[in-house]
Amino acid sequence: MNRRNFIYLLGCSCVSIGMHACSTAPITDRRQLKLIPESKLNAQAAAIFEKVKEREKLSDDKNKLNKIIEVGSKIENSISEYFDRNNMSDPTANFQWEYILIDNDKIRNAWCMPGGKIAFYTGMLKITKNEDGLAAVMGHEIAHAVAKHSVERASRGVLLNTATGIIDIASGGKISKVNRTTGMNTVGLLSQVGIMNPFNRKQESEADYLGLIFSSLSGYDIRETPKIWERMKESNKGKEPSIFFRTHPSPDDRINKINGWMNKVILDYPPIV
Numbered sequence: 001m002n003r004r005n006f007i008y009l010l011g012c013s014c015v016s017i018g019m020h021a022c023s024t025a026p027i028t029d030r031r032q033l034k035l036i037p038e039s040k041l042n043a044q045a046a047a048i049f050e051k052v053k054e055r056e057k058l059s060d061d062k063n064k065l066n067k068i069i070e071v072g073s074k075i076e077n078s079i080s081e082y083f084d085r086n087n088m089s090d091p092t093a094n095f096q097w098e099y100i101l102i103d104n105d106k107i108r109n110a111w112c113m114p115g116g117k118i119a120f121y122t123g124m125l126k127i128t129k130n131e132d133g134l135a136a137v138m139g140h141e142i143a144h145a146v147a148k149h150s151v152e153r154a155s156r157g158v159l160l161n162t163a164t165g166i167i168d169i170a171s172g173g174k175i176s177k178v179n180r181t182t183g184m185n186t187v188g189l190l191s192q193v194g195i196m197n198p199f200n201r202k203q204e205s206e207a208d209y210l211g212l213i214f215s216s217l218s219g220y221d222i223r224e225t226p227k228i229w230e231r232m233k234e235s236n237k238g239k240e241p242s243i244f245f246r247t248h249p250s251p252d253d254r255i256n257k258i259n260g261w262m263n264k265v266i267l268d269y270p271p272i273v
Helices: 003-018 038-055 062-085 122-128 131-146 149-170 174-182 186-192 196-217 222-235 251-268
Strands: 022-024 031-033 098-102 110-113 117-121
Touching: 031 149, 038 098, 038 110, 038 117, 038 149, 062 098, 062 117, 062 131, 062 196, 110 131, 117 122, 117 131, 122 131, 122 222, 131 149, 131 196, 131 222, 149 196, 196 222, 196 251, 222 251
Parallel strands: 098 117
Antiparallel strands: 022 031, 110 117
16 A cells, blocks of 8 residues: 555544544543543443442441542532533533442552542552542542543544554554564554553543642642642652653652642632532
């Protein structure tokens, strides 16, 4: 295939896929590509969440779980109220919120699946330490779901696979040959190194910003937020991968950005409930 035909084929495919799938993230207005129906991912996430509940050891500390639910519910309500007051579509309108606390002190993590399925690990509570810290992490994780980052990532995966297939055709099957010879999935490697990682770091920064807003709207002291990442940085000392392979922003970059946003968020997004 000559160069002109290749460019034409690649262009037509990408345009046809993306033509009707562009939208923007709430509040930040960052342009997004969404090729996967949100309802499909929400249903998949709900099914996976049920499996997580079956396989993981759930904490029997009702006080800690109730505090997580209390903070999460307050942020839920603040988000809905904010979008309603500003005559905007509520991105959480179809969420079926649910919270669990996984009994694992070694894991310092929390996550929010599409559709509002949220898990905290007991190890993360050692980092959050207080209600404002808990809200900081909660706001960040909920922000991923509000901004539809999972939909976006899945859509970019579809687009990447399509484009790589076209490149493989244009190259006479050289990519497939490399995969067969080395046992390595080239698409997977490309998605991790240099293509998907910068995008993931953008998502993480966006979730930091939106999470700060959601915590502020909910009446929490967002000055606790950079302290969370300082504690996380300290707990991860000597364990971080190199910046090239890191999907999250570096702790120092994250803290600097949060401090830079702080005053504006406090002024522009005062407590709403």
